[in-house]
Amino acid sequence: MEMDSDFRLMPGKLYPLGAHWDGNGINFSLVAPSAESVVLCLFDDTGEEERARLPLPVQKDGVWCGYLRGGKPGLVYAYRVSGVHSPRNGQRFNDRKVLLDPYARQVVGRYKGQDEFLDASDADTGAIALKGKVVHEPYDWGGDEPPRIPMAQTVLYELHLKGFTKRHPGVPENLRGTYAAMAEPVILDYLEKLGVTSVEILPVFAMADEARLVRAGKANYWGYNTIGFFAPENRYWSGRPGTTPVSEFRDMVKALHSRGIEVILDVVYNHTAEGNEDGPMLSFKGIDNAMYYHLRPDNPARYENWSGCGNSLNLGHPRVLQMVMDSLRYWVEEMHVDGFRFDLTPSLARDKTDYSINSAFFRAIAEDPVISRVKLIAEPWDLGPDGYQLGNFPFGWLEWNDKYRDTVRSFWLHQGPSLGEFAQRFAGSDDLFGVRERLPAASVNYVTSHDGFTLRDLVSYNHKHNEANGENNRDGTDHNLSWNCGEEGKATLQEVISRRNRLRRALLATLFFSQGTPMLVAGDEFGQTQNGNNNPYCQDNELTWLNWEETDMGLLEFVRRLIELRKTYPALRQNKWFSPDHTDFASTGTGVRWLSPTGGDKLGSSWSNKRLFSMGILIRASDSPRSCLILLNASVQSIIFRLPPGRWKVLSDSSGTFTADANLEFQVLLPGHTIMLAVP
CATH class of the missing domain: 2.60.40.1180 (Golgi alpha-mannosidase II)
Structure with missing residues (x-):
């Protein structure tokens, strides 16, 4: 292609990584140690027209960099990376694939499952690839301070940002389902009155839907398919003039902090949206496949799949760990979040194959003066060897306690466990956490989560009903420990209705009276149903959006009272x-x-x-x-x-x-x- 003669790259600085404007120009820096060359591609504002290709002039210690004098914020860019294309040896360089900067602060474009992104395709992806936009947005935090809720006083509230606000009648229609909606007074009033201290928000990093879902007319609603670890997801941005995804996200955090509510992000560092060897080449695969991913030792053309999503990010490599730590610090220091819930955490602690409590990831967290001081919550399992590690995390970490979940469900719905088993979970699970100087607050107690039945469905269905997902009801767990109380689905008998109401309240009261850190799922406090679907990860519609119009006010007031009692009486929250x-x-x-x-x-x-x-x-x-x-x-x-x-x-x-x-x-x-x- 013909290059614009106005563009020239000067030698740049190796750090900071990513694209940064200094007032006079933009420094570009990319880690690609195995590459033979890296070309910076500049695009028009839409990201569809490629206007220049500029080789990065400096390479040192595996980092490529260049400086664009006169470059300004808002510039849309991406990379073409050249090198040996040898999948059987773990490398997939292909300069016909335009690649997203892993450090991009805003993503331009959306992956639609096109075959052109496949490694086997010779097509050039310049017009359709994901690109980064250079972001420089000073922000007036106005004295914003993190609430810093003591661990023993924390009440977690898990929510999906879009699902929580999409159908709320008090939110302006043009804001529903966005970061801006979470900052609306009606939402803040609700959370404050409910009494929760910390919202745990399902993934909001830039993501990409799986090709199979796109072809089926669905989307990855939950968002556990990250492609950009520094960029807020665009689909939750209202698009209002004068705002950006970054500014709107910050407005949300600032508004929640103004009500004393912490913001905890559910983050996915265990895999990326590029999937397995048959997945798309969007970023990491083409930059340095063998560095970013765990590859099978006996067949480097294939990926270790400890995530169940096709690949596993290799935090055992110092450069990949550096990216993750840079990302975490970015969200704390520049976006003011208060903590993280790590999806499939054992995957992050596998330097090679085996999980280790002394892994490089845990050591980096413990030694970091920023990240070590925020709330850290582990999902303590993955699909790798010895992947169930409940109770085996370092001091300072909290863990989702599924043994609490199963014991409490079984106790109330099936009279399954003994009194001793129930008492042990009720008292904080000392058998799991009473080691390494850990305390009861390390146990995140929950009866339901986003993954599984809602509380209402837990007492309304004996079996999952996931037909709408298009997988012949094969997806989702069969281990629900649920009970329909006498009728499957919607009840007609008053006896069944009464039994369900009583059991829901008993389960909720047990949750808030137990020692440990309680987690409530948004909607359970007023009777949200998903019609028996226990795996609605691809249902971005009214099945998963909270139905505020059918709020059970009696149940809502009961839950508010439970949270108030927990706060009032220290005996209910001893650590x-x-x-x-x-x-x-x-x-x-x-x-x-x-x-x-x-x-x-x-x-x-x-x-x-x-x-x-x-x-x-x-x-x-x-x-x-x-x-x-x-x-x-x-x-x-x-x-x-x-x-x-x-x-x-x-x-x-x-x-x-x-x-x-x-x-x-x-x-x-x-x-x-x-x-x-x-x-x-």
């Missing part, structure tokens, strides 16, 4: 381990006593008896003069509980049997499927 033999309670009046319905605390063989489903829990924190009495009855029949001495005021009752502030003495008849909280 220390209980003495296993009651010696702390006997000597100091603090800690826990596990009570039988008859009032005794010598449970003996009852701990392992799987035919007993009722118990009392008396808890008192050392910094509070008031005890909390929790009574649980997961059986169908009502049970008489003998109460500890004194009068007890009912604060919460999942069955709705007792009036607010009712006073009890001596004993109480507790209905089935009920949990009650009372104080002296």
